[in-house]
Amino acid sequence: MNEQRKDILGMLAEGKITVEEAEQLIAALERDQPPTAASPTARPKGKKYLRVVMEFLENGESSRLNVRVPLQLLRAGVQLAALIPAPALDKANAALDKSGVPIDLTQLKPEQLEALVEHLDEAIVELEQPDGHLRVFCE
Known part of the structure; x- marks a missing residue:
């Protein structure tokens, strides 16, 4: 043990x-x-980061935003959310809803996050504008 x-x-x-x-x-x-090397269900390592890259023109000057969030941080957050007492979750849900973010934190489950992370490999968001572009992807 x-x-x-x-x-x-x-x-x-x-x-x-x-x-x-x-x-x-x-x-x-x-x-x-x-996973152990002998494990038949061992999967190859997937993506490790959620990236947000934005380049834009502001007052004639080029600016860049580059954010890299470890997916493990998202996993840890979901696992920690499972330990938050119900009354605190209710208050957090009410505050989120009041701010226009209708998310129910009590419904957030680690299994759902894993499914989301698996599908992030396929997802790429790109937005092209004359004054810049935005790209969200996993690496």
């Missing part, structure tokens, strides 16, 4: 987390384990 699993079980035994939270953490650990 690895050290992280022992820590989770220790927190459960001490009453610091619930059984459901312990199950979620252990499931997250298992997902994050690198």
